[in-house]
Amino acid sequence: xxxxxxxxxxxxxxxxxxxxxxxxxxxxxxxxxxxxxxxxxxxxxxxxxxxxxxxxxxxxxxxxxxxxxxxxxxxxxxxxxxxxxxxxxxxxxxxxxxxxxxxxxxxxxxxxxxxxxxxxxxxxxxxxxxxxxxxxxxxxxxxxxxxxxxxxxxxxxxxxxxxxxxxxxxxxxxxxxxxxxxxxxxxxxxxxxxxxxxxxxxxxxxxxxxxxxxxxxxxxxxxxxxxxxxxxxxxxxxxxxxxxxxxxxxxxxxxxxxxxxxxxxxxxxxxxxxxxxxxx
Amino acid sequence: xxxxxxxxxxxxxxxxxxxxxxxxxxxxxxxxxxxxxxxxxxxxxxxxxxxxxxxxxxxxxxxxxxxxxxxxxxxxxxxxxxxxxxxxxxxxxxxxxxxxxxxxxxxxxxxxxxxxxxxxxxxxxxxxxxxxxxxxxxxxxxxxxxxxxxxxxxxxxxxxxxxxxxxxxxxxxxxxxxxxxxxxxxxxxxxxxxxxxxxxxxxxxxxxxxxxxxxxxxxxxxxxxxxxxxxxxxxxxxxxxxxxxxxxxxxxxxxxxxxxxxxxxxxx
Numbered sequence: 258x259x260x261x262x263x264x265x266x267x268x269x270x271x272x273x274x275x276x277x278x279x280x281x282x283x284x285x286x287x288x289x290x291x292x293x294x295x296x297x298x299x300x301x302x303x304x305x306x307x308x309x310x311x312x313x314x315x316x317x318x319x320x321x322x323x324x325x326x327x328x329x330x331x332x333x334x335x336x337x338x339x340x341x342x343x344x345x346x347x348x349x350x351x352x353x354x355x356x357x358x359x360x361x362x363x364x365x366x367x368x369x370x371x372x373x374x375x376x377x378x379x380x381x382x383x384x385x386x387x388x389x390x391x392x393x394x395x396x397x398x399x400x401x402x403x404x405x406x407x408x409x410x411x412x413x414x415x416x417x418x419x420x421x422x423x424x425x426x427x428x429x430x431x432x433x434x435x436x437x438x439x440x441x442x443x444x445x446x447x448x449x450x451x452x453x454x455x456x457x458x459x460x461x462x463x464x465x466x467x468x469x470x471x472x473x474x475x476x477x478x479x480x481x482x483x484x485x486x487x488x489x490x491x492x493x494x495x496x497x498x499x500x501x502x503x504x505x506x507x508x509x510x511x512x513x514x515x516x517x518x519x520x521x522x523x524x525x526x527x528x529x530x531x532x533x534x535x536x537x
Numbered sequence: 538x539x540x541x542x543x544x545x546x547x548x549x550x551x552x553x554x555x556x557x558x559x560x561x562x563x564x565x566x567x568x569x570x571x572x573x574x575x576x577x578x579x580x581x582x583x584x585x586x587x588x589x590x591x592x593x594x595x596x597x598x599x600x601x602x603x604x605x606x607x608x609x610x611x612x613x614x615x616x617x618x619x620x621x622x623x624x625x626x627x628x629x630x631x632x633x634x635x636x637x638x639x640x641x642x643x644x645x646x647x648x649x650x651x652x653x654x655x656x657x658x659x660x661x662x663x664x665x666x667x668x669x670x671x672x673x674x675x676x677x678x679x680x681x682x683x684x685x686x687x688x689x690x691x692x693x694x695x696x697x698x699x700x701x702x703x704x705x706x707x708x709x710x711x712x713x714x715x716x717x718x719x720x721x722x723x724x725x726x727x728x729x730x731x732x733x734x735x736x737x738x739x740x741x742x743x744x745x746x747x748x749x750x751x752x753x754x755x756x757x758x759x760x761x762x763x764x765x766x767x768x769x770x771x772x773x774x775x776x777x778x779x780x781x782x783x784x785x786x787x788x789x790x791x792x793x794x795x796x797x798x799x800x801x802x803x804x805x
Contacts, residue, residue: 432628434624434626434628435628435630437596437598437616437622437624437628438622438624438628438689439641439645440597440598440615440616441596441597441598441616441617441618441620441621441622441693441699442618442621442641442642442645442689442690442692442693443617443618443642443645443646443693444645445645448645452641452644452645453630456630456632457632459632531632532673533631533632533673533674533675536631536673536674536675537631
């Protein structure tokens with residue numbers, strides 16, 4: 258037995274090798290397995306509705322849902338097309354995102370860099386963070402009314418903790434050598450913050466924004482279910498009241514697709530803005 | 538000529554409150570040292586002898602517990618561009634390309650964009666990286682990164698370069714090339730240099746003087762004049778200098794000095 262054979266015997270098998278041994282061929286890509294799973298779920302759903310195993314009132318066929326989606330796009334539901342409902346929802350979520358970024362990043366910097374800032378803001382963030390947004394939605398409606406402001410406020414509040422905490426974590430995790438290098442090159446305190454601490458925290462801030470978008474999207478739909486006259490959540494709630502289940506399911510599919518799209522966009526922006534994050 | 542002076546400098550860390558049996562930690566004790574701007578003073582010593590603390594004091598990252606550190610008689614009260622530090626792990630900013638890393642100290646000074654780019658490019662030319670300006674930091678090799686780090690320090694136009702084991706993470710071949718490079722750059726810049734290294738060979742080769750720190754607490758126990766850097770600057774190859782009998786004798790002598798306490802330590 259040669260030395261190299263010994264090494265090969267001792268080397269742990271990789272996932273790919275295990276897959277190869279199991280199937281005695283090329284391993285099946287994960288994407289293919291996922292596609293088969295989705296197809297199987299839709300197939301079971303189609304069969305269940307075809308053989309009327311479940312009432313169409315509760316579970317319309319995939320075809321009915323596709324038709325409902327088409328109708329939503331073309332003619333709309335409850336006085337607005339799908340694009341208008343989605344537009345209303347996106348307006349709220351991006352309005353809230355801008356507000357939470359404008360408040361959250363400075364607050365995160367204050368927590369991350371100042372004892373006083375931490376003392377003042379930490380209890381507020383810790384109070385807000387575990388609260389379900391719908392718990393304070395009624396209070397927000399009392400304070401700012403039933404209009405757009407209440408929804409944007411509640412969504413922004415649900416986004417804030419992620420952005421504040423990720424900013425403060427990013428600020429605190431700045432490399433000591435990076436800060437010392439700037440100081441030894443003549444940077445003032447303000448320059449250290451602007452030229453070193455903030456750029457260094459950007460990857461963490463972007464991760465916070467991505468998490469915040471997920472939290473905000475969940476809150477948005479919930480807020481629209483409770484108090485709205487447009488938006489994707491409102492559309493689903495209205496459809497549910499009239500037992501128009503195909504619209505309800507079409508709405509859920511649209512919500513999921515938009516959430517996936519937002520996540521994809523956020524990751525794309527992250528890769529474009531901070532390609533260095535993987536190399537530090 | 539500028540002079541960086543340590544006068545009776547000590548560094549102690551007080552016992553940590555709440556820790557039972559905690560005692561004051563004496564890191565450096567009674568350090569007296571001068572570095573002139575035509576010198577490169579190399580500091581060697583075992584791990585824990587306080588080499589990096591000495592550099593951090595010179596940089597102003599730490600304040601001495603006793604004694605004074607001055608530059609041309611003016612006490613050091615914190616970090617400043619007159620004492621630029623080159624770090625072992627380069628501490629370059631990954632969000633900036635090589636050119637903008639070098640231009641960083643100029644930006645801090647408020648130098649206009651066009652001028653700072655031209656000056657940074659000239660510095661990159663000087664360190665042999667003329668075409669690397671638009672490269673990302675992570676695309677550069679270890680040696681190239683250190684050259685960018687040195688160019689960045691030079692951009693601050695310091696009176697002293699504080700070199701914290703800048704070649705410590707490089708492979709042997711790159712390290713030899715960088716040693717010659719460091720000598721050339723130091724001579725051209727006109728700045729004094731304090732070099733921290735754990736390599737006796739490097740200290741002897743680069744240092745105008747070599748000072749030895751003994752541990753617990755760090756004290757200067759020896760100081761020798763080493764003229765090998767002048768030979769290298771005059772054109773002698775690093776390999777030939779290292780092979781000379783005098784270099785070998787001094788290397789052996791310094792090794793003995795640094796490890797003189799090892800036997801007692803092992804016995805204890």
